[in-house]
Amino acid sequence: MSVALTGTTDLDVASVAEIAETLRRLLADVFALYLKTKSFHWHISGRHFRDDHLLLDEHATQIFSMVDDIAERIRKMGGTALRSIGDIARNQRLEDNDDERLLATDMLRHLLDDNRQLTRFLRLAHDVCDRHRDVATASLIENWIDESERRAWFLSETTRER
Numbered sequence: 727m728s729v730a731l732t733g734t735t736d737l738d739v740a741s742v743a744e745i746a747e748t749l750r751r752l753l754a755d756v757f758a759l760y761l762k763t764k765s766f767h768w769h770i771s772g773r774h775f776r777d778d779h780l781l782l783d784e785h786a787t788q789i790f791s792m793v794d795d796i797a798e799r800i801r802k803m804g805g806t807a808l809r810s811i812g813d814i815a816r817n818q819r820l821e822d823n824d825d826e827r828l829l830a831t832d833m834l835r836h837l838l839d840d841n842r843q844l845t846r847f848l849r850l851a852h853d854v855c856d857r858h859r860d861v862a863t864a865s866l867i868e869n870w871i872d873e874s875e876r877r878a879w880f881l882s883e884t885t886r887e888r
């Protein structure tokens with residue numbers, strides 16, 4: 727559990743604690759989705775290899791770009807960001823996938839589901855921020871929702887005709 731330290735925000739300690747904890751869970755999910763996306767990028771094969779490989783690389787880069795913003799927002803507020811792989815595992819809600827036999831279409835569908843789930847987590851985090859009047863974090867989350875929906879759209883269209 728994170729404890730509010732001295733931050734630069736005018737939010738009260740209870741608000742910071744709830745927002746920081748929400749962001750820690752979100753950060754763990756983002757790391758999990760990043761690693762799954764990169765893993766599928768490395769292991770995808772098939773008729774659409776080049777397009778799928780490039781799409782997943784683009785998605786992984788976009789997902790990874792969220793990491794620092796989330797962690798630094800937690801720290802700026804006075805909370806504690808994730809510290810280890812174990813910390814990620816304890817906080818993530820998205821499921822790992824180590825199945826070595828997945829076909830490309832299955833990989834893309836897993837990522838589609840995960841991006842939709844991440845969008846739901848982002849909306850829940852936005853609700854927490856709204857409740858505590860944390861406009862700065864909410865505005866970051868709004869951009870991430872848009873990016874997550876775009877990734878889901880691309881994955882949905884990519885899997886439509888397969």
